[in-house]
Amino acid sequence: MTSTLIATCLCGINAEELQFDSQIPFSVSPCACNSCRYSSGVLYTSRVPIIHRPTAVEKLKRYNSSYKVSRYFCPRCGSHMFVHAVEDDSWSVCPGAIDHVVGREHVSVLSLEHIMQHEFVGDTKDGGLAVCLSQFDDHTAPLFPQAPIGTSFDKSPNNNPVALEPSDPPKARLEADNIEECATAIDEISGRCHCGGVNYRITRPSDVLTQCSSPFPDLLVPYHSSSSANPQDLKWWLRANGSKYLAGTCACRSCRLGSGYPIQSWAFIPKANILQENGVPLSYEMGTLQQIESSQDCFREFCQVCGATVFWHCRERPDLVDVSVGLLRADEGSRAETWLYWWTDRVSFKEDALDQALISALELGLKNIKVEE
Structure with missing residues (x-):
């Protein structure tokens, strides 16, 4: 079964129909690394792989957040729409840019993303929003301080990262990874x-x-x-x-x-x-x-x-x-x-x-x- 989705920017001048070989929800691994947060303004990003280079990128602005990753956004409204991983020449769509799922217009509770795991949670120091999305449906999404081996994005894992213990409460998991909450008196x-x-x-x-x-x-x-x-x-x-x-x-x-x-x-x-x-x-x-x-x-x-x-x-x-x-x-x-x-x-x-x-x-x-x- 395939899925057809419409991605668009906020101002509407960039839009594209995307075909997927699978049905929604798509399995995703949200990233909370510094590069993702600082280049988007949100507390984590995720991406949905697409098969081909989208034609809309010709009208979008490219930003190379690292030598591995290019992000494409609308130069008029700032909407992030696509991500290109240079290493394997793969493309993804930013899920927030998806504005319509063809054939699912009357579904009362739509599910677009299924979170499998969280990556680079260590960069947040406090867990960010990953600690709020560690339980998804009947699935426990592990929190990785960096990324599992084989994952390629803005950072490379050191040695073999181990997921924060999923059986502990989220805050305890972060404390176990020596992520301290440090109060500050600065003005x-x-x-x-x-x-x-x-x-x-x-x-x-x-x-x-x-x-x-x-x-x-x-x-x-x-x-x-x-x-x-x-x-x-x-x-x-x-x-x-x-x-x-x-x-x-x-x-x-x-x-x-x-x-x-x-x-x-x-x-x-x-x-x-x-x-x-x-x-x-x-x-x-x-x-x-x-x-x-x-x-x-x-x-x-x-x-x-x-x-x-x-x-x-x-x-x-x-x-x-x-x-x-x-x-x-x-x-x-x-x-x-x-x-x-x-x-x-x-x-x-x-x-x-x-x-x-x-x-x-x-x-x-x-x-x-x-x-x-």
Whole structure:
């Protein structure tokens, strides 16, 4: 049996029909290495092998994240669409760019990816989102600090990597691999894309945050069933007694296509607390940033060199910015937990997800990183 899928970028100028010799769901091995996170802006990437070189790459921008891997993204909207592994001349499609499965339009719970294992989890220091997706259907997906022998991507395994013990709880597995949670008292955290064209700094919550106002996000108040109005002007993005910023995951179509991956992680940061590398206030024209109006009055910024998703903001709440967590460089790990409080009760816009099975598994697994305020 074969499968026919349509891949597209967010702006829609690049689209391609892809044929597969197998049926969905496809077996995937998500990668959480530094190269994948910093070149995409998400906390892990995955890829679905395709048989031939896609014709759409002729209109896409190529970024060589290493001598082994080239990534192709839309130069207009930043959507990552395809990956080329140079060593074996193989091609893959980014699963978030898949927007339609022919013949499966009326399936209530679509499953596009079946996670077999997680690779390069050691780069995250804290397990990233891999610890939230270690249980998938009735399958335990092992967490490899690097990659199993025979795997070829941006890194090469040292000797013979051993999977983190799947019988232990996720956090215990990471501790067993000597991945320590290191609290920090520094007053700034940096963010940087893979090519280094976008650099910024985030400062700790301060009194200036009380000047911001914003309606509630879908993460906290589902838009399909409630109003986003915030008449009491609650500062919902401040958590842990005002010491951390709120962070969460999103599965909306715009984020999925915009990044090229099905799960986007955002931190909600006041614009006044985001500085350029030289300390001056944030500008959406800094460095190699490129902007697209992804929907009316809503804007996305991505690096025009490596394609990493960087910011999202809108005119309704101009003083509050969604910052792509995958670019943060926290000492303690990829989830930056000394800076961010993770919302684990809901995946934002989960109702809009294409891969409903994946998002359901994520929502169940988020309890593994839940921290009481």
